[in-house]
Amino acid sequence: MCGEPDSLQKMPSCSPDCCLLRAVEIVKIFSEDGMGKVVEIPADMTARDLCQLLVYKSHCVDDNSWALVEHHPLLGLERCLEDHELVVQVQASMNSDSRFLFRKNYAKYEFFRNPLTFFPEHMVAWCQETNGTIPPSQLLQNFLASSSCPEIQGYLYVKEVGRKSWKKLYMFLRRSGLYCSTKGTSKEPRHLQLLADLEDSNIFTVITGKKQHGAPTEYTFCIKPNKGRGELKELRMLCAEDEQGRTCWMTAFRLFKYGIVLYQNYKIPQQRKTLLSHFSAPVRSVSENSLVAMDFSGRIGRVIDNPVEAQSAALEEGHAWRKRSQRMNMLGSHSPLHHSSLNSVIHIAQLWFHGRITREESHRIIHQQGQVDGLFLLRVSQSNPKAFVLTLCHHQKIKHFQILPCEEDGQVFFSLDDGATKFTDLIQLVEFYQLNRGVLPCKLRHPCTVVAL
Numbered sequence: 001m002c003g004e005p006d007s008l009q010k011m012p013s014c015s016p017d018c019c020l021l022r023a024v025e026i027v028k029i030f031s032e033d034g035m036g037k038v039v040e041i042p043a044d045m046t047a048r049d050l051c052q053l054l055v056y057k058s059h060c061v062d063d064n065s066w067a068l069v070e071h072h073p074l075l076g077l078e079r080c081l082e083d084h085e086l087v088v089q090v091q092a093s094m095n096s097d098s099r100f101l102f103r104k105n106y107a108k109y110e111f112f113r114n115p116l117t118f119f120p121e122h123m124v125a126w127c128q129e130t131n132g133t134i135p136p137s138q139l140l141q142n143f144l145a146s147s148s149c150p151e152i153q154g155y156l157y158v159k160e161v162g163r164k165s166w167k168k169l170y171m172f173l174r175r176s177g178l179y180c181s182t183k184g185t186s187k188e189p190r191h192l193q194l195l196a197d198l199e200d201s202n203i204f205t206v207i208t209g210k211k212q213h214g215a216p217t218e219y220t221f222c223i224k225p226n227k228g229r230g231e232l233k234e235l236r237m238l239c240a241e242d243e244q245g246r247t248c249w250m251t252a253f254r255l256f257k258y259g260i261v262l263y264q265n266y267k268i269p270q271q272r273k274t275l276l277s278h279f280s281a282p283v284r285s286v287s288e289n290s291l292v293a294m295d296f297s298g299r300i301g302r303v304i305d306n307p308v309e310a311q312s313a314a315l316e317e318g319h320a321w322r323k324r325s326q327r328m329n330m331l332g333s334h335s336p337l338h339h340s341s342l343n344s345v346i347h348i349a350q351l352w353f354h355g356r357i358t359r360e361e362s363h364r365i366i367h368q369q370g371q372v373d374g375l376f377l378l379r380v381s382q383s384n385p386k387a388f389v390l391t392l393c394h395h396q397k398i399k400h401f402q403i404l405p406c407e408e409d410g411q412v413f414f415s416l417d418d419g420a421t422k423f424t425d426l427i428q429l430v431e432f433y434q435l436n437r438g439v440l441p442c443k444l445r446h447p448c449t450v451v452a453l
Helices: 047-058 087-092 136-144 209-213 243-258 260-277 307-331 339-345 359-368 426-435
Strands: 024-030 036-042 066-072 077-080 099-104 124-126 150-159 166-174 177-181 192-196 201-206 220-225 236-239 375-380 388-394 397-408 411-415
Touching: 024 047, 024 087, 036 047, 047 066, 047 087, 136 243, 136 260, 150 243, 166 236, 166 243, 201 243, 209 220, 209 236, 220 243, 243 260, 359 375, 359 388, 359 397
Parallel strands: 024 099
Antiparallel strands: 024 036, 066 077, 066 099, 077 201, 124 150, 150 166, 150 236, 166 177, 177 192, 201 220, 220 236, 375 388, 388 397, 397 411
16 A cells, blocks of 8 residues: 655644744745845744844845835835834735845934934924923933824925825824824814824835826835725825935834834844853944044054044055055066956955946935945946946935046056045055045945845
């Protein structure tokens, strides 16, 4: 008599307490290059745990800045999942055309480090009048404490339901929801109309606001109900005057919705890092704002506090790199690849180098990965094929600096300050400006990274 297939063999009996089997779900994750990866995950896996799994499988650096993005291409919406959200639950509420993306988001918890940048004084109002400027620590406490009643106020453009037109209204965001005033800027209860509830909704960035929805500015976002069908008429489309305004409204929405849970999400990686530091030496990252100018000319190193002295030391260091490279060229190299040829291609494998992308594409990547100070990438110049461009974010504005090749004594160098500071290759240039601001508005802190799953 034939035996039964393996899948039909009688399983050994076990009690619920000793059975280790867990329900698993299939989730497909996409990277920025459009390639997908199917993973099996437990039904109770959080977004943070899935990100750490993908970091491990993709051999990325785990710097706690990776995020899982809920992307709706037909609606032109996306949002980063909060670290504590259950991936399977979110997937169950998504449409068939929606997908998860795996990408960097340096701004996920930046408001805990620099709250005043995210919450301008003119947009923050308290139920009780305060005298003077509120310190940053108190500002966050008021948002996190359930007993306090903070609110965000200001003008927003609102898309009228069922129409293509937008209307400018004075809005108030509170724990109980988003309200508009039916009479100017009045916040009297009889003049307030509820537009959206926070509890059963999520806030999304609208990436096709002007093109698809006719928004008056590029700074569009929307509130989407969790239990809807994902149709356009269900969305509450909103538009701010600038990026700072949009960021303020969206960050306040997250704080009002999740409260202290967001702060716990922010602290967990730091607590793990502190715990690990007792067992191993801490690994420093140039992405952390912990690098300072140093002087090692004496018997012991010292921190250079004077910015003028630091600038002078930066220039001297650049010249020293150039002299060392010249001496190496004079001595010769046993490598079959010529030294100058190596310098022209050595940067290609770096995560911050994005090749021949357009100016608009560099803006899109910076926007997607957080728009924090020091976020940067390098790309090939569109106007000069022999040159490169440093794209850098500072104060939520994107700036471009051309890196030009210059020749001296038969050797090619790279410089972004008209030859005042020269480097033999782009890796030296990036490392230098990670340590020294030089002519840039800020140091290079966070490289824009695109990883293939």
